[in-house]
Structures are given as C-alpha cells and as structure tokens.
Amino acid sequence: MFSVSRTAILRIFLILLFVSGFIAAQLFGVGEYLSLTSVQGLISSLTEYTSAHLILSSLIFIGVYIIVIGFSLPGATILTLTSGALFGAVTGTLLTNVGATIGATLSFLAARFIFGIALQEKYATKLVAINEEMEKNAVSYLLTLRFVPVFPFFLINVLSGLSRIPLRTFVWVTSLGILPGSFVYAFAGQQIASLTSVKDVLSLNVIIALVLLGIFAIAPTIYKKISGRNRVKDAVSDTQD
Numbered sequence: 310m311f312s313v314s315r316t317a318i319l320r321i322f323l324i325l326l327f328v329s330g331f332i333a334a335q336l337f338g339v340g341e342y343l344s345l346t347s348v349q350g351l352i353s354s355l356t357e358y359t360s361a362h363l364i365l366s367s368l369i370f371i372g373v374y375i376i377v378i379g380f381s382l383p384g385a386t387i388l389t390l391t392s393g394a395l396f397g398a399v400t401g402t403l404l405t406n407v408g409a410t411i412g413a414t415l416s417f418l419a420a421r422f423i424f425g426i427a428l429q430e431k432y433a434t435k436l437v438a439i440n441e442e443m444e445k446n447a448v449s450y451l452l453t454l455r456f457v458p459v460f461p462f463f464l465i466n467v468l469s470g471l472s473r474i475p476l477r478t479f480v481w482v483t484s485l486g487i488l489p490g491s492f493v494y495a496f497a498g499q500q501i502a503s504l505t506s507v508k509d510v511l512s513l514n515v516i517i518a519l520v521l522l523g524i525f526a527i528a529p530t531i532y533k534k535i536s537g538r539n540r541v542k543d544a545v546s547d548t549q550d
Contacts, residue, residue, distance in 0.1 A: 320422055320423050326419075330379075331380060343377070343382075343387045343388065345504060345506070348390070348391050352502060359396070366395065371404055371411075373388065374409060376412070378409050378416060378466075381463035388405070388408075389491055389495055390495070390501050392498060393494065393497065398498075402491045405487075406484055410487070413483050414483070416463060417470040417479055420466065420470025420471055421470040429473065439472070440472070443472050448478060449527045452482055452486045455490075456486055457522075457523040486526075493510065493519075494510055
C-alpha cells in the first residue's frame with residue numbers, strides 16, 4: 310500500500326501554499342499598493358484610521374508584514390517607512406520587528422522543509438565542513454548579514470533554511486539584527502510625505518554605521534580564525550625545533 314510520510318505531506322502543503330500565495334499577490338497587484346507613491350497618496354486616510362483603531366491597525370500591519378516577508382514579496386521597505394508614519398519611530402520599529410521576524414521564520418521553515426532536509430541528506434558528506442562552521446559561528450555570520458543592508462532579506466532567510474542553523478538561533482538573531490535598519494526606516498517614515506525615493510533614507514553615514522555594526526558582529530569569528538591559525542603555526546614551529 311502506498312504511504313506518504315509526514316515530511317512529504319508538509320513539503321507538498323508548503324509548496325502549494327507558497328505558489329498560491331505568489332499567484333494571489335500577482336493577481337491582486339500587491340506590489341502596486343506597496344509603493345512609495347501609493348502610500349503617500351493614502352497616508353492621510355491611513356493615519357485617520359490608525360488613530361481611530363490603533364490595536365486593530367497594529368494587528369493588520371503585522372499581518373501584512375508577515376505575508377510580505379513570508380512570501381518574499383516586494384514592499385517590505387515601504388511597509389517599514391509606513392510604520393513610522395502611522396505609529397511613530399519606536400512603536401513602528403517594534404511592530405515591524407514582530408512582523409518581519411515571524412515572516413522570516415515562515416520563509417526559513419519553508420526553505421528547510423521544501424529543500425533543506427533533502428539537500429542535507431543528499432550532500433551530507435560534502436556539507437560537513439560548512440555545517441560545522443555554521444554551528445560554531447552562526448550568530449556572527451547571521452548578525453552581519455542582517456546588519457549590512459546590501460544583502461537581500463529573503464535570500465538570507467532561504468539560505469539560512471538550507472543550512473543547519475537552529476531555528477531558535479535564527480529567530481532571536483534575526484529579531485536583534487533587523488532592529489537598527491528597521492529603526493532607521495521607521496524614523497525616516499515620520500516624514501514620508503516629503504520623501505522622493507526610498508534611497509533618500511540611506512545616507513552615507515547611515516550605511517557606514519550599519520556596516521560597522523556588521524564588522525563588529527563578525528569580528529569575534531575573524532579573531533578566532535586568526536588566533537587559531539597562529540596557534541597551528543606555533544605548534545608546527547615548536548615541532549620543527
């Protein structure tokens with residue numbers, strides 16, 4: 310009798326879920342609504358509704374953010390700007406953090422169950438070194454990728470899911486790592502009406518600050534590698550002497 314494992318059922322369900330979600334987003338034109346011009350045109354109405362229904366607006370915002378990040382749809386940056394305009398920099402950052410973290414976790418789990426498990430099983434021996442490296446330094450690597458704004462958010466979620474980074478580590482590091490960037494955009498979003506482009510938000514000073522955070526996060530890993538190589542060299546020298 311033909312039987313299907315729970316993992317296979319879950320994999321099929323996730324594939325159907327993400328395909329249907331992507332198709333629905335295209336049919337309803339989600340990208341058109343999550344543009345700077347569109348939000349600027351609606352900001353007065355959105356602000357009025359948020360003032361009258363703060364809790365419901367917060368929940369709706371988190372839900373939309375989860376969908377956008379979970380399905381890897383465009384518009385996350387616009388949503389973060391909107392959070393600042395509607396809720397203020399601090400509250401907007403917190404709401405963004407909740408939505409982005411949950412959405413990223415869903416994307417992470419989808420990548421792991423759809424492709425990651427099979428990939429790890431098929432190339433188990435070839436991935437030993439990479440898995441060991443990630444187990445030792447996952448926090449530093451992931452924090453650096455989150456801090457530096459040049460790496461696509463969805464790609465980090467997917468690649469993390471394909472690796473053997475523990476789910477717990479992924480969740481808390483993601484939540485911490487996206488805070489600085491989220492605050493920058495939420496703070497700028499308080500003046501969303503005067504923005505002409507999303508690029509206006511990331512000034513040179515902001516980029517430098519985020520890159521320095523990334524360097525700070527990965528510095529311990531680099532130090533361990535350099536000191537480890539030096540110890541090996543010293544051991545070899547002592548043996549030769």
